[in-house]
Each structure stands twice: as C-alpha cells, then as structure tokens.
C-alpha cells in the first residue's frame with residue numbers, strides 16, 4: 001500500500017539533510033511501528049508523506065497504491081487516503097470543531113466524486129464516534145483544539161481519523177503526553193479502525209502504546225534511516241535496553 | 252488664527268459648491284457648524300488626524316464619479332422583518348420607504364422637525380457633533396451639520412418590534428450626498444438600527460445618538476459593494492447610566508472609507524461596543540477612527556476591528572480610549588488586527604490610551620499578520636482545499652468582530668456576505 005523508496009529529504013531553508021534514504025513498505029491491513037531516538041527524522045517523514053511545506057525531496061519516492069504522493073497537494077493526499085495524526089495538533093481559534101470536521105469529510109468526498117454527507121447523517125456519525133472516544137458535545141462545539149488538554153487534542157485527532165476513514169493512518173507520537181486511561185481510549189479508537197484495507201504507521205517513543213496497538217512490524221529509525229526492522233519483540237528490546245545497543249550493533 | 256493658505260483655499264472651494272438648506276429651526280445649529288468649519292478649515296494632508304488617510308477626494312468641491320455597482324446578491328436584510336427608510340443618492344424616497352410608523356418609535360424627516368416642533372431633535376441636532384470637536388477637530392462632521400440636505404429624527408420611546416433599516420441606494424454615478432440623522436433612545440427603550448448600502452458616489456453621513464439611562468441601541472451597518480464610492484461617516488453617541496450601545500460595521504470594497512465613532516460614556520455602568528470587519532481588495536483604503544471617552548464610573552467599552560487586505564489594499568485604525576478623572580472602575584478593551592493576504596497590502600494603526608483615573612483596567616493590542624501556515628497545513632492535511640482552508644481561516648480571523656453582533660440572524664447575514672466576498676476571490 002505505502003511504498004517508500006530510498007527517500008532523501010532536506011530542509012528547504014537550510015542545506016541540511018534529514019532523511020538519508022528511507023526504505024519502507026506498509027502493506028494493507030498491517031500495523032508498522034517506527035521507533036527511534038529524538039531527532040532521528042520520524043516527524044519529518046510523517047510531514048513529507050502528508051505534504052507539509054519546507055522540505056525538499058532530493059531523491060527517492062513515496063507512493064500510495066502506486067500513486068505518486070510527492071507530486072500531490074496535501075488535500076489531494078488526504079483525499080487519496082493519507083491521514084496524519086499530528087504530534088502537536090494545531091489550535092485554530094474561530095473555526096468550530098464540528099464545522100471543521102464536516103468541511104473536511106465533505107471536501108474529501110467531493111474530491112473522490114462521492115456524494116456529500118447530509119448534516120443529519122454527519123451529526124449522527126460524529127456523535128457516535130465521539131462518544132466512544134469520550135469526547136463530549138461541548139468539545140465538538142468549541143474551536144478546533146482551543147483550550148483542549150493534551151489528551152483531548154490527541155483524542156480529537158483519532159476522532160478525525162475515524163470520521164475520515166483514511167487508507168493509510170500515520171500517527172506521530174500520539175501517545176506522548178497521555179495518561180494510561182487516555183492512551184487506552186486512543187488505542188481502542190485505533191484498534192476499532194484496524195481493517196484489511198487499511199495500513200498504519202505508528203510512530204512512538206515507547207513500547208507502552210504498542211502493548212495496546214499490537215504492531216506487525218517494528219522499525220528502528222536513526223539519523224534519517226531505517227536501521228533495523230523486526231517483529232514486535234524489537235520494541236521490547238528497545239524498551240529494555242534503550243537504543244544504544246541497537247545503534248552500536250548497526251554501526 | 253489664520254489657516255494655512257492651501258487649507259483656506261480648499262475649504263473655500265468646497266463651501267462655494269454648497270448651499271445651506273433653508274432650514275428653519277436648525278438654522279442656528281447649521282450657522283454654528285459652518286463657523287466651526289471656517290475656523291478649523293477642512294482636513295488636509297498635513298493634519299495629524301489625517302496622517303494615514305488622504306482627505307482630498309472627501310473635501311473636493313465636486314465628488315469624483317463612481318460607477319453604480321450592480322449587485323447580484325439578494326438584498327441585504329431582505330429576509331428580516333424591518334422598517335425600511337430609503338434614500339436614493341441621499342434623497343429620501345417616500346415611494347420606496349415603508350410608512351414611517353411603528354409602535355414604540357416616532358420617525359420624522361429632519362426637514363419636518365421645525366414645523367412639527369420636535370424639541371428633542373432640535374436640541375440634539377449638531378450638539379453631539381459640536382461636543383465631538385474637542386479635543387480633536389472633525390471638520391467633515393461640522394460640514395455635514397451645516398449642509399446636510401436630508402436625514403431622519405428617530406425618537407425611541409419603547410421597544411419597537413422590528414429593526415429600522417436606513418437603506419442608502421446609489422443610483423447616479425455623480426451623486427454627492429450629505430445626510431444627518433438624530434436618534435434619541437429614551438430611558439428603558441431599545442432599538443436596532445440597520446444601515447445598508449453605499450448611498451452615493453460620495454457620502455458624508457453624520458449620526459448623533461443620545462441614549463438615556465437604561466436605554467439600548469444596537470447598530471449594524473454594511474456599506475455596500477460599490478468599488479468606486481467614497482464615504483466619510485461620523486457617529487456621535489452619548490450614553491447615560493446603565494445604557495448600552497453596540498455598533499458593528501461591515502465594509503467590503505469602496506475606494507475610500509473613513510468611519511469615525513465618537514462615544515461618550517457619561518452615566519455610570521454604561522456599555523459601549525464598537526466593532527468592524529472590513530475586507531478590501533486592490534484599490535481600497537479603509538480607516539476606522541474611534542474616540543471613546545469614559546466620564547463615569549464602572550463603564551465598559553470595547554473596540555474590536557478586523558481588516559482583511561489584499562492586492563495593495565490599505566487599512567487604518569486610529570483608536571483612543573480617554574479615561575477622565577473620576578471615571579473609576581473603567582473597563583476598556585481595544586483590539587485592531589489585520590490579516591494581510593499578500594505583501595502589497597498594509598495596515599497602519601495608532602492605538603492610544605489616555606488615563607486620568609487610577610482604578611481602571613484598560614488593554615489594547617494591534618497586530619498585523621499573514622495566514623497561519625501551520626493552521627493552513629492542518630486543514631489541508633484533512634482534505635480541505637487550499638482556497639477553502641484560507642477562507643475558513645480568514646472568516647475565523649474576522650469572527651471576533653462579527654461576534655460583537657448580538658442578534659444571530661443579523662450576524663449570519665453579515666457572515667454570508669463575507670463568505671460571498673471571499674468566494675468571489677477564490
């Protein structure tokens with residue numbers, strides 16, 4: 001489904017190479033986790049896949065079901081099925097959460113040539129999904145992420161994911177800043193979305209999220225590359241021994 | 252003191268093109284106003300108060316022509332039950348207006364206040380304008396008082412069931428209109444005044460509003476969509492104890508607009524909010540000049556002005572809060588912000604506070620910025636196309652000003668106009 005080949009990325013503003021040849025394939029129905037020390041390029045990878053400005057791809061490719069993602073605008077990628085749960089969800093004063101969600105859902109439907117969701121159908125769906133994530137009506141009415149706690153913001157990301165039903169879910173440290181209960185809610189939300197047709201790329205620092213969202217494959221990223229790939233055990237190894245051993249081993 | 256030669260010449264030229272209406276009982280007020288104009292002269296480029304806005308075309312003997320814009324949108328406020336008072340190029344149209352009768356309010360034309368002996372109106376005409384000449388001179392308002400050719404006197408004694416809509420239709424490309432309205436809201440009375448339309452190629456409007464204790468006046472205005480029109484407007488408002496004045500203005504297009512609001516809080520616990528949202532594209536210069544005087548205890552004032560500017564448009568804000576000695580527990584808030592959609596546009600702001608009481612809370616802020624790229628990416632990453640996302644963020648930026656409109660139906664109308672404006676540019 002998602003195929004990343006030899007991806008080299010540098011910053012547009014300064015001549016700094018951040019991704020130095022990333023190779024990664026996520027198959028439909030699978031959960032891949034990426035772990036790695038701070039600054040290794042995990043967020044950069046997620047931004048480049050979703051189309052944020054400021055990065056220049058100097059080599060390599062990224063495709064979703066054969067479509068060249070790197071040629072597409074962010075909104076086109078979204079309509080094609082890419083979703084990024086942000087490490088730092090953005091506050092947007094003056095834009096209601098509900099309005100935002102409905103605009104997004106219908107914009108994607110329109111881009112795919114599907115019929116827009118009626119206000120009533122949308123409302124029904126969003127209420128149901130919000131409830132399972134313990135997002136109350138008040139949060140839905142408030143401006144996007146404004147005044148939300150860290151946990152609320154992350155749950156709001158998962159709500160958006162649930163509403164948009166993307167093919168390829170990329171989650172950037174969705175677990176950071178969450179307490180155990182909130183993490184369970186988030187994990188349940190994600191697990192409910194697991195599906196044969198859907199791939200997940202779960203970026204995390206810690207093993208604990210992976211206790212709840214069981215990965216099929218675990219990658220270790222360091223200095224802009226995937227340096228090691230293994231099964232779920234690899235995450236445990238990191239948890240027990242830290243990155244030092246693995247990094248020493250690959251160097 | 253003699254005026255500078257250029258000012259003298261310009262003032263004389265303008266006055267030569269005007270005739271004072273034969274106005275019976277307002278004659279005295281008009282003569283006094285003319286004396287004020289002669290003393291101060293009309294605004295010139297060198298005047299401090301006109302530092303950011305060139306007054307030339309507002310004071311020229313002849314108005315510059317302005318094409319009449321053919322508006323394809325539904326008429327503003329058309330779905331609301333309202334009492335219509337229509338002026339075409341600044342002339343009252345009985346034909347297009349509703350009958351001027353409504354429970355709780357009495358409406359007369361300015362030219363009738365003398366023969367009908369309407370005391371309150373005679374006593375108000377030119378009075379607040381004259382008070383508003385100090386500490387800053389507002390010669391265009393004095394000129395208006397002296398030469399206004401039409402206008403209405405609205406006496407609010409109860410709570411009329413519907414808003415009163417002053418509709419200003421622009422019909423002739425060479426029209427030059429001077430309108431003067433006086434409004435008195437009696438104790439405990441409440442009214443909503445709507446103003447809509449560009450009025451004329453050049454429009455000088457003055458409105459004097461006296462709100463008695465516990466009276467309330469809501470004001471919502473939209474200045475039309477004509478690109479070439481010019482306008483200088485003044486609203487002078489004096490508030491009694493526990494009274495409320497809330498004013499909102501939408502300005503979309505218009506080559507030149509200067510909107511002045513002069514508000515005096517003279518009774519304790521009064522509340523005055525003045526707000527504006529303006530959207531300008533290209534040849535557009537919009538100036539909000541506000542002067543709020545706190546002269547009583549525990550009053551609240553808010554100024555919320557937002558400007559969206561693109562393609563070289565200019566926005567100006569001059570806003571002052573003056574807290575007089577003894578005006579304790581004043582709560583004054585002022586914010587002026589611009590959203591610049593490109594590098595060619597500019598926002599010039601001069602926020603001022605002058606405080607002579609010690610127990611007050613006043614804050615002001617002014618910012619100028621571009622669309623928040625992070626927020627834009629966030630919206631786009633959810634599938635919202637870049638134009639729609641930009642428009643969403645632009646409306647969000649304007650929301651704080653629009654939120655000052657209390658009535659939801661009115662606010663929705665204003666938002667729909669803003670959406671239309673943005674959509675036409677996407």
Ligand SMILES: Nc1ncnc2c1ncn2[C@@H]1O[C@H](COP(=O)(O)OP(=O)(O)O)[C@@H](O)[C@H]1O
Pocket residue numbers: 011018036037038039040041042043044045054
């Ligand atoms: N916009 C940027 N400007 C400057 N440096 C950046 C920018 N984006 C990423 N970097 C740098 O790139 C490296 C990788 O960052 P990031 O992708 O955030 O790593 P991770 O998510 O793995 O912690 C870091 O050294 C970071 O400082």
Ligand SMILES: [Mg+2]
Pocket residue numbers: 042043044087172173
């Ligand atoms: Mg990161």
